[in-house]
Amino acid sequence: MSNPSLAPSRYQMRNSVQKAENTVIAKGAVVTSGKVIAEQTFGFWTSLFENHHFRLVGGAPLNSFPLKPAAVNRSVMATKLNEIGLFRNRVYHNxxxxxxxxxxxxxxxxxxxxxxYDLLSWIEPDLVTYVNYFDNINSKIAAGMTL
Known part of the structure; x- marks a missing residue:
């Protein structure tokens, strides 16, 4: 986390981990890797697909998507995650x-x-079924299209 290649990002990932540790401590809990991981933001995870972070961890983030098509590389994944992040921000900011x-x-x-749904299926196909059970967005879209 102190590699000089991370200087352009002002050591964003190290700071994010430290912030997560401080949050866990503030809650009165013992700092564990699981609790630090749970505190990370979507931006933290997407930053793992930026060139400098991706190279530093030897491409390991792609292992999180074991069922992805062979043609999906770091760049494709980064684009998809960034699109989701931008959309999420638009929703969050109304x-x-x-x-x-x-x-x-x-x-x-x-x-x-x-x-x-593609990303979920690349992690574990059963996730699609699980999320789809709770997902009501298509009914909301259908209602919106009748306006």
């Missing part, structure tokens, strides 16, 4: 997500949903 000019258009939302 920005419009379903408009194209002056009309309702859910195409981008549907692409992001498909990307999320």
């Amino acid at each position: 920005e419009p997500i379903c408009f194209l000019n002056n009309r309702i258009d859910f195409a981008h939302v549907q692409r992001i949903i498909q990307t999320i």
Whole structure:
């Protein structure tokens, strides 16, 4: 975490781990790797697919997606994760997500949903079934399209 190649990111990952440790301590818990991992943000995980972090850990983050197509490399994965992150930020900040000019258009939302389901299936196909059980977004899209 102190490798000089991480200086351009101002040691973001090291700082993120230290922040997580401080949060665990503030909760009165014992710091364990599991608790530090649980405290990490989506941005932390996506940053593992940035060139400098990815090289430093020897490409290990791709091992989290054992069922991914062979053509999916670090760059493709980084793009997909960044798209999901940008979409998540738009939702979190209450920005419009379903408009194209002056009309309702859910195409981008549907692409992001498909990307999320693709990533889940590359981790474990049963995750798709599990998440789909709770997912009601398609009914919300259908309702939105009738407006």
